[in-house]
Amino acid sequence: MAKRQSKRLGKQTLKMQNPPAILSHASVVGTKEAQGPLKDWFDVTLSDDMCGKSTFEQAENEILLTATRMAVKRAGLAQDDVHFFLAGDLLNQIVSASFAARELTMPFFGLYGACSTMCESLSLGSILIDGGFADTVLCASCSHFATAERQYRNPLELGSQRPPAAQWTVTGAGSTLLGAEGKGPFVEMVTVGKVNDWGISDANNMGAAMAPAAVDTLFTHFEDTGRRPEDYDLIATGDLGAIGSEILREMMGQHGIDMGPHYTDCGLEIYDREAQDVHAGGSGCGCVASVLNSYLLKRLEQGDFERILVCATGALHSPTTSLQGETIPGIAHAVSIVRRKGE
Amino acid sequence: MAKRQSKRLGKQTLKMQNPPAILSHASVVGTKEAQGPLKDWFDVTLSDDMCGKSTFEQAENEILLTATRMAVKRAGLAQDDVHFFLAGDLLNQIVSASFAARELTMPFFGLYGACSTMCESLSLGSILIDGGFADTVLCASCSHFATAERQYRNPLELGSQRPPAAQWTVTGAGSTLLGAEGKGPFVEMVTVGKVNDWGISDANNMGAAMAPAAVDTLFTHFEDTGRRPEDYDLIATGDLGAIGSEILREMMGQHGIDMGPHYTDCGLEIYDREAQDVHAGGSGCGCVASVLNSYLLKRLEQGDFERILVCATGALHSPTTSLQGETIPGIAHAVSIVRRKGE
Numbered sequence: 001m002a003k004r005q006s007k008r009l010g011k012q013t014l015k016m017q018n019p020p021a022i023l024s025h026a027s028v029v030g031t032k033e034a035q036g037p038l039k040d041w042f043d044v045t046l047s048d049d050m051c052g053k054s055t056f057e058q059a060e061n062e063i064l065l066t067a068t069r070m071a072v073k074r075a076g077l078a079q080d081d082v083h084f085f086l087a088g089d090l091l092n093q094i095v096s097a098s099f100a101a102r103e104l105t106m107p108f109f110g111l112y113g114a115c116s117t118m119c120e121s122l123s124l125g126s127i128l129i130d131g132g133f134a135d136t137v138l139c140a141s142c143s144h145f146a147t148a149e150r151q152y153r154n155p156l157e158l159g160s161q162r163p164p165a166a167q168w169t170v171t172g173a174g175s176t177l178l179g180a181e182g183k184g185p186f187v188e189m190v191t192v193g194k195v196n197d198w199g200i201s202d203a204n205n206m207g208a209a210m211a212p213a214a215v216d217t218l219f220t221h222f223e224d225t226g227r228r229p230e231d232y233d234l235i236a237t238g239d240l241g242a243i244g245s246e247i248l249r250e251m252m253g254q255h256g257i258d259m260g261p262h263y264t265d266c267g268l269e270i271y272d273r274e275a276q277d278v279h280a281g282g283s284g285c286g287c288v289a290s291v292l293n294s295y296l297l298k299r300l301e302q303g304d305f306e307r308i309l310v311c312a313t314g315a316l317h318s319p320t321t322s323l324q325g326e327t328i329p330g331i332a333h334a335v336s337i338v339r340r341k342g343e
Numbered sequence: 344m345a346k347r348q349s350k351r352l353g354k355q356t357l358k359m360q361n362p363p364a365i366l367s368h369a370s371v372v373g374t375k376e377a378q379g380p381l382k383d384w385f386d387v388t389l390s391d392d393m394c395g396k397s398t399f400e401q402a403e404n405e406i407l408l409t410a411t412r413m414a415v416k417r418a419g420l421a422q423d424d425v426h427f428f429l430a431g432d433l434l435n436q437i438v439s440a441s442f443a444a445r446e447l448t449m450p451f452f453g454l455y456g457a458c459s460t461m462c463e464s465l466s467l468g469s470i471l472i473d474g475g476f477a478d479t480v481l482c483a484s485c486s487h488f489a490t491a492e493r494q495y496r497n498p499l500e501l502g503s504q505r506p507p508a509a510q511w512t513v514t515g516a517g518s519t520l521l522g523a524e525g526k527g528p529f530v531e532m533v534t535v536g537k538v539n540d541w542g543i544s545d546a547n548n549m550g551a552a553m554a555p556a557a558v559d560t561l562f563t564h565f566e567d568t569g570r571r572p573e574d575y576d577l578i579a580t581g582d583l584g585a586i587g588s589e590i591l592r593e594m595m596g597q598h599g600i601d602m603g604p605h606y607t608d609c610g611l612e613i614y615d616r617e618a619q620d621v622h623a624g625g626s627g628c629g630c631v632a633s634v635l636n637s638y639l640l641k642r643l644e645q646g647d648f649e650r651i652l653v654c655a656t657g658a659l660h661s662p663t664t665s666l667q668g669e670t671i672p673g674i675a676h677a678v679s680i681v682r683r684k685g686e
Contacts, residue, residue, distance in 0.1 A: 006475050006478075007474070007475045008475075008476065008477070012450045014476050017475075055667050057664065058667070084535065088455065091661065091663070092661045092662070092663065093435070093455065093457065093660065093664075095659070095660070095661045095664050098538060099659075099664070099669070101537070101659075101672075101674075102538040102539075102540050102659075102672045106537065107354075107355045107535040107536065107537055108535075108536070108537060108538055108674060109454070109456070109463060109466075109467065110454065110456050110463070110659070110674075111453065111454060111455065112436065112437045112453040112455040113453050114436065120452060120453070123452075124452065124467060127470060127471060127474055127476055128470060128474075130474065131350070131470055131471075131474025131475070131476065132348050132349050132350045132351075132360075132474070133350050133351065133357050133470055133474065134351070135349075151663075192427065192450040192451070192452065193450065194444070194448055194450055195441060195444040195445040195448070195451055196445075197445050316438070316441035316445075316453070317436065317438070318434065318435045318438045320400060320434070320435065320494075321400065321438050324398050324400060324401070326442070329441060329442065329445045331444075331453075
């Protein structure tokens with residue numbers, strides 16, 4: 001048997017020996033996102049958030065299917081060429097991902113990391129490829145404003161008022177097809193997060209609940225790798241929004257790390273907060289999934305960036321735990337992506 | 344860079360190059376399971392299904408914590424020595440696993456494969472170890488009769504009558520600690536399942552909904568490996584119960600494969616169906632998790648078996664999809680475990 005070589009770096013970071021290539025990617029967003037600042041970067045923008053279906057849940061399933069099939073097609077592959085499908089979403093029993101897996105008929109690992117799921121799928125997908133277990137892995141995630149609102153808070157029909165700390169769940173899906181060989185970009189490293197809970201119990205303040213987890217993962221990433229924020233052309237958290245990203249900057253500063261001018265949050269990029277009335281910004285699994293698989297990867301591919309760090313953040317509560325008085329734990333997984341190998 | 348070696352066998356099977364060792368395991372079950380035929384095999388049997396907590400959800404979280412901490416302790420390790428925690432459960436947003444991860448403070452991958460989750464975690468855990476990404480991975484799953492009934496069907500307080508095809512969700516948890524080095528048993532291969540949906544829409548007939556997925560995974564496993572049922576001393580599905588396991592035997596027979604005398608189902612083993620009034624048998628993530636991590640692994644360790652195949656089965660519906668008229672897709676993941684390397 002071959003000698004087993006460790007790919008661990010520090011406590012929580014994994015360094016790919018043969019960095020998996022991003023063969024293709026695709027993004028689909030809803031009508032509100034299609035009016036935001038990133039509108040020209042998305043592959044598909046819906047003219048109807050129902051997507052021609054009769055329920056919001058079916059619509060969410062449909063946008064995930066569109067994004068995944070588009071990525072497979074763009075890579076010049078057939079569904080059967082894909083070795084594994086790794087996906088998850090915000091709905092109970094991750095039905096968007098499971099029902100998409102039924103149509104895609106690929107061997108499937110269902111994941112749940114709330115809004116951190118896109119990076120969870122990229123992490124495990126990279127591990128499958130670098131470990132020699134797959135040549136092609138499809139990673140994806142999605143969310144829908146209407147399904148998330150009625151499941152986590154109130155049905156839209158109630159017309160409930162949104163508090164200032166609330167974020168707007170993105171209607172969108174993103175998918176990344178990873179391969180063992182390709183011209184890149186490449187997934188270079190992943191830092192797997194721990195669950196952090198600093199006692200936030202307000203289900204309308206997700207940014208504050210998730211920020212400590214992002215701080216923990218980013219701080220550990222810098223410690224494990226010996227890098228600093230300035231080693232990245234861009235660092236993007238998933239959906240901390242205005243409040244969470246401000247907390248992150250401050251907490252990182254307390255750790256002696258200045259996040260600098262190249263830090264942003266996908267929840268801040270996807271909407272015009274003032275004009276689009278989204279309060280603290282965007283959120284949802286589809287936020288980082290759609291922004292990464294359009295704006296971020298396209299800018300990386302066109303050479304605007306050489307190396308980026310994407311840190312997707314998730315709030316791991318359920319309405320049941322909140323009603324039972326529990327606080328909201330958060331998690332964050334970071335993925336480092338480079339334009340060329342050896343960067 | 345080292346040459347990347349494929350560990351793929353056929354379409355969906357992964358063969359470990361250096362089979363990960365099972366360092367330790369632990370099981371916890373509730374009061375009903377403590378009266379069943381396997382009662383003497385479990386590590387902890389509760390005298391109170393509330394586990395001293397004030398809600399059923401907190402109780403479920405507690406049994407998962409007990410099972411995971413026990414496995415870590417038995418291996419002579421501290422929490423900090425475990426590189427990753429991979430777990431999931433049946434509850435919305437897998438809160439049992441997420442809240443356990445908060446206490447265990449290990450880097451965490453949240454999984455959702457319904458009742459197939461134990462084998463999903465063992466599969467990805469083995470991949471992490473064999474791929475050189477971890478030396479120790481804690482894999483776990485759990486369920487609780489009372490939390491599952493009120494979430495998927497009706498609260499117990501309603502006293503709803505159970506139809507004959509219904510299965511009884513196991514109150515139980517199981518955990519397996521995998522390591523890069525050890526005296527075994529060892530995870531030799533995993534076969535990752537696809538989603539199968541044969542149109543069953545009755546949420547009280549999980550066995551029939553999941554059986555086609557188990558057939559697909561087992562048939563593929565035999566095709567990928569060139570093995571036959573007689574190559575295993577025991578083949579155990581997760582929780583097909585009386586109806587599903589009968590369907591499985593029949594469908595495998597139609598494929599020309601006689602499952603023979605060494606096939607069983609954990610949902611049939613855990614209860615005395617007549618005396619304990621459980622109708623079609625046991626079910627839930629905790630069913631295969633508790634039976635594997637007690638009875639099956641202990642019998643393997645004491646030499647009653649040399650090689651077993653465990654195929655955990657999951658139904659990927661949610662109450663929302665069922666109410667919207669969707670059918671129930673199923674998935675199954677199989678893990679082959681051997682007592683000694685090279686078996």
